[in-house]
Ligand SMILES: Nc1ncnc2c1ncn2[C@@H]1O[C@H](COP(=O)(O)OP(=O)(O)OP(=O)(O)O)[C@@H](O)[C@H]1O
């Protein structure tokens with residue numbers, strides 16, 4: 001057995017597509033541009049990145065659904081292009097969203113079909129399916145058609161399907177999307193248990209807390225390349241020397257945000273709407289007290305609570321991703 | 337695995353409201369069509385033959401739209417990727433689907449005959465009931481295998497629907513499901529001879545009317561179908577790779 005569950009060297013993938021019939025135009029998207037990755041056996045590895053960063057593409061390159069344009073990848077020592085079947089025997093794939101199931105069949109029939117496809121021995125199937133239905137708490141509803149399931153139930157069925165054949169390496173692409181908080185916590189527990197029993201997990205998510213809690217190591221991917229890689233604690237260092245100011249506000253405009261961005265010492269500034277209120281998050285150099293300047297810039301805006309705090313993983317993530325954006329901008333300007 | 341797969345896919349297919357509506361209406365239309373065509377031709381004695389032909393058309397439509405449509409549906413549902421991830425030869429993964437469509441197509445055959453009997457009083461007296469009972473499933477399995485060959489093109493092409501539509505009627509005609517082959521222009525002969533549908537239709541017709549021995553035609557149908565299966569399997573493996581390179585397994 002290979003000592004690494006996942007190895008990728010110089011992985012690249014370009015999508016070519018044609019649009020238009022009369023005047024066909026070729027469009028190329030470089031989704032993944034040189035990803036190097038090694039994940040050890042039993043490791044729980046997180047892949048974070050903004051929308052369109054290339055996370056799903058990376059996963060599909062590793063799980064044999066796509067053939068890389070360049071580079072190589074191995075799962076448990078087997079090449080994903082040349083030893084496809086060996087790889088497929090050892091991997092499970094779960095993606096977020098409610099597609100990927102036979103809607104007009106029951107959960108049990110869905111699992112039975114995939115158990116058969118994925119080569120679960122006949123005499124084991126019944127027990128394994130019951131076990132998994134229990135695990136994802138669908139027992140009791142297993143004979144209902146999937147079309148009547150809620151989003152979260154579908155997601156849980158997805159997970160059960162991915163585990164049918166006891167894969168050694170599990171790819172989870174945003175598995176907690178649309179799952180309620182209680183179920184999400186159970187899902188995290190399940191994933192942690194799997195990793196504890198030796199399953200290697202590659203997880204993508206947009207929930208920083210989830211990644212922070214679960215993952216031993218995290219890679220932040222943006223623009224198709226890995227920007228930072230390390231334990232959550234190591235990644236947090238990317239926000240070292242910074243402090244964070246959070247201001248609850250009602251009615252911050254783009255102009256004010258731009259002013260805050262330009263203040264001396266301010267590194268990042270963003271607004272997130274939570275219910276009726278906005279939360280303005282300002283990252284600044286630790287040595288500079290920007291609070292007075294920020295509040296002055298917000299003159300005339302109704303404000304709520306103001307808090308200063310230490311940076312979290314999310315702040316580090318924002319710092320890493322924004323650094324990439326800042327670098328990418330001039331390049332695009334030249335290309336246009 | 338093939339049996340379980342075919343069964344479950346048939347279950348999934350037969351529960352689609354669209355399929356059910358089609359399945360209810362189409363046989364009636366086909367039975368009617370067959371009856372009027374032959375009445376107009378002044379050959380009421382061949383009504384049964386017409387009805388059987390119409391039924392076969394139903395099976396064929398089901399296989400064609402099935403193998404094409406099923407692959408397309410799976411792409412929409414996002415299940416195409418999931419089944420292709422199975423550690424199996426891709427042909428084995430897809431075969432149950434095409435068999436399932438042929439299976440649901442059988443229903444079209446039965447329904448057409450039943451409606452023909454009910455509405456138009458076509459006598460259901462088969463010359464060789466036993467041969468008929470064997471020829472129909474044989475023909476359907478043959479069509480299912482032929483479907484695999486078709487399906488391989490659908491895995492690759494993202495807008496395969498256009499192809500399905502262009503194939504439906506010509507193959508009905510060329511295979512002599514409705515009109516005797518002898519009534520067609522000569523150049524269609526060779527095409528008809530290599531299509532398993534031709535021989536399947538002939539076998540079924542022979543069994544129904546006693547116009548000839550059933551077994552040779554059925555044998556040829558199955559032989560060609562097996563060749564299609566072999567070719568389809570090779571194509572499928574090749575096509576699966578192409579699809580992974582071209583990223584056509586998923587929608588986006
Ligand atoms: N089949 C495809 N054809 C063409 N372009 C594609 C295809 N799939 C993805 N892309 C493009 O590749 C890039 C990376 O997409 P990918 O799905 O890997 O992103 P992601 O990191 O998973 O994003 P998200 O967080 O939204 O899931 C995007 O620019 C996307 O538009």
Ligand SMILES: [Mg+2]
Nearest residue numbers: 055056057173
């Ligand atoms: Mg994605």
